[in-house]
Amino acid sequence: MTTQPKWWFDLYYNGDGGVMLGIDIISVARVDRMVKRRWFTSFWFRPSELDYISTRANRSESISGAICAKEAVMKSIGRGFRQRIRPNDVQLHWTSEGKPFAEYQGRSFWIAISHSDGFALAVALERKANEFG
Numbered sequence: 001m002t003t004q005p006k007w008w009f010d011l012y013y014n015g016d017g018g019v020m021l022g023i024d025i026i027s028v029a030r031v032d033r034m035v036k037r038r039w040f041t042s043f044w045f046r047p048s049e050l051d052y053i054s055t056r057a058n059r060s061e062s063i064s065g066a067i068c069a070k071e072a073v074m075k076s077i078g079r080g081f082r083q084r085i086r087p088n089d090v091q092l093h094w095t096s097e098g099k100p101f102a103e104y105q106g107r108s109f110w111i112a113i114s115h116s117d118g119f120a121l122a123v124a125l126e127r128k129a130n131e132f133g
Contacts, residue, residue: 020126022076024068028118031064044070044087052094061120065113066092066100068122073102073109076124101127 034040041050044067056062070090074080090104092111100111102124109124 020076022072022074022124023122024071024075025119025121026064026068026071028060028064028115028120031067031120032060035060035063042088046088046091049092052092058115061115064120065115065122068120069100069102069111069113069124072111072122072124073104076109076126077104077107 041063045053045063049066053059053062053066067087069092070087071080073090074085074087079085090102092100092102094100100113102109102111108127110127111122111124113120113122115121
């Protein structure tokens with residue numbers, strides 16, 4: 001039986017042994033239909049997030065990916081709409097290189113987003129406070 005190194009355990013497990021990983025996928029066409037509803041963007045996004053998304057070449061894919069990222073964060077912490085978390089409670093940021101990350105109540109998450117064949121997918125992994133600076 002092989003054992004994982006301590007850094008692996010510290011990075012991927014919380015105190016009760018659960019994996020802190022979330023994933024989500026959504027149809028870009030479905031998001032395109034929803035964005036036409038006035039309440040939708042304010043429910044999902046903060047103005048700063050919409051400002052960044054508006055600079056992207058493919059707005060539909062970018063907004064879909066951002067929705068997936070927020071859903072993935074909520075899944076990684078095991079909370080969501082039923083626990084009264086609103087999607088705009090999860091704040092997305094992008095580095096100067098365009099790499100996404102998220103924050104929720106003082107917690108920080110690495111994010112990976114991808115788009116292909118009309119779908120957007122995102123994965124969120126909680127990052128430790130002292131991890132990678």
